[in-house]
Amino acid sequence: MPHSTPRRPDVRDLELVGGVEKLTVSLHDADAAWRDVFDEHRRRLREALGERAVLIEHIGSTSVPGLAAKPIVDIVVGVADITAEEDYLPALLAAGYVLRAREPGHRLVRTPGRDVHVHVYEADDPAVEAYLLLRDRLRAHADDRALYERTKRDLLEREWDDMNAYADAKTAVIHGILDRARTSRGSEPGEDAP
Template identity: 35%
Template sequence: MQRKIIVLPYDPRWPAAFAAEAEHIRTALGAVAIDIHHIGSTSVPGLAAKPLIDILLAARSLDELDSFDGALVELGYEPMGEFGIPGRRFYRKGGNENRSHHIHAFQACSSVGDAALMRHLAFRDYLSANSTIAKEYGALKKQLAAAHPDNIEDYMNGKHAFIQEHQAKALQSPLND
């Protein structure tokens, strides 16, 4: 069963939910987890979002991270491999009806990993610093969720151009220096 796409107003409890989950992940992965960041719409104060915590994990090694899949399974995550993005490891927590977290893991100190880490963090910081653009993004997401409540692909495709445009601006922003 496909889950409904629901975009909610910003919830000030999201940062604490991230922090608690990040601590569990740090404990499970130890030194493999070089850094853990809160990304995605729930990380941007005031931004409407699907109630799903996106986590960016900088890993010492993807091969080493793969050996910890069992530890992440114990935390409730489902390992999904690259899931369409080479050089990434993707994990999701919760089933279709109660999905709560995604982990997007990349290998630090690698060209693919460092570019992905920078792109995600720059976009988050850009939206956090530009409330007008964040509001536009929130309105777009609400519109797409209303138009495509049962079709995640159409929802994601509808956001693509906005994300590409503003990621490019974020990477050129002085905030990214």
């Protein structure tokens, strides 16, 4: 699918609704119930958005069997035009999600309990491909899965003032895993990472 032309200019900066939040979660052993949570929210998202959701995929550590994770289920939803918030955001809010962040190319809504994060992108955004590539690589390669889990455990031993800072600290490891995934499938390394 070619990249669509937005109906209007996108936001230019990050807007965190509610401000910076201290990271207070820890890693939990893999839990098969995370798949059930995803299935429940996929149904909820499909009901809310219908065909406006071009894709709905389980991403992040909870989508990888056997991988320890923060008990937050991450979901990526692809839409036709990220700037056309009227096409998806009111429906997501009506379905019980709350807006957490607006940034160029990305919106984040989550459950009030903060245990499910829904990342909205245009369906053909390179970040969507990167999320799925990382997930699939971690599912298929025990060595990268172990490296990623070890990195997360090491990082969570530190105190983080912001969950986003914790996520940024994993970037180098994620880039390495994505580069190996792209090399093994014949793509160029260094494309956008989640």
